[in-house]
Amino acid sequence: MERQGERGGSRNRIKAVRTMFRVVDGLREHGQMGVSQLAERLEMPKSTVHVYLKTLEDEGYVVNEDGSYRASLRFLELGGDIRQQLSIFQAVRPQVDDLSAETGEVANLGIEEGGQRVLLYSSEPSEGVFDNSPVGQYTHMHRTALGKALLAQLPDARVREILDEHGLPRATENTITDRDELFAEIDEIRERGYSIEDEERRKGIKALAAPIRYDDDPSPVAAVSVSGPKPRIGDVANDELIDAIKNAVNVTELRYKHYQ
Structure with a gap:
């Protein structure tokens, strides 16, 4: 899956936002999956991935189906x-x-x-x-x-x-x-x-x-x-x-x- 390359350095950037989009892109590229599986794919701590997923779920951009997460259709609307x-x-x-x-x-x-x-x-x-x-x-x-x-x-x-x-x-x-x-x-x-x-x-x-x-x-x-x-x-x-x-x-x- 091709995406636009990252531009610029790390100055004046918000790390949490980049992490959030890593999680979103992980769901987009790999499809619906559980916290542990996504954390393994992204090489990130499970606790960190879980926090981001729950936050995205609260905002309506991730759907939780019995512990398995996917990006929501809010992105299609956007x-x-x-x-x-x-x-x-x-x-x-x-x-x-x-x-x-x-x-x-x-x-x-x-x-x-x-x-x-x-x-x-x-x-x-x-x-x-x-x-x-x-x-x-x-x-x-x-x-x-x-x-x-x-x-x-x-x-x-x-x-x-x-x-x-x-x-x-x-x-x-x-x-x-x-x-x-x-x-x-x-x-x-x-x-x-x-x-x-x-x-x-x-x-x-x-x-x-x-x-x-x-x-x-x-x-x-x-x-x-x-x-x-x-x-x-x-x-x-x-x-x-x-x-x-x-x-x-x-x-x-x-x-x-x-x-x-």
Whole structure:
């Protein structure tokens, strides 16, 4: 499970808050479990883990089911509220739904946050093949179509900062792990207006994405993609899909002005 890397040093930080999120992340990554099991996974004293779990339970963010704890759906409510507040989500969602219906594949909206791709929204038709990427997922940008389209909108200096922080870890044999190769691909994306993910994150999955451009706005950079099984997307760039994605982006850029 990929998460945003820790930033900065330990000055002016509250250790108890970090410990709390270690407990929450432990439940998120490992699923429902008892105090002893979670303490062992986190390599923390059982008494400490128990205190944090009970506090989180009191606040409604952890559920205790006969001594076995899990994160509560309050986190889903929290994430949903945050997403609703984003103008880019409000503007793009209808186009993502239309794009999915038009192409018969899964369509996605992604934004950059903390140097990673966040999957903000997905629309899946009945015939689409879902690739098990949950909404809200953070992942390294260099191995997804959405992520590379996002990187192409950032200054090279910012891209280097992201690579310094998150690196270029390999997911499949097709993943780009060389900086020069990635920057060469980013230049190509900027020139042609779309990115390609060819089994770079998950075997058998291919995706095409295009960036959403809007000027003089503080919103995060965003991109739209279509993803599916490689045989359906095609071995080469699919002009029909690319045109559909670019059309969705063009409509989005016009609609977005009404949300300012």
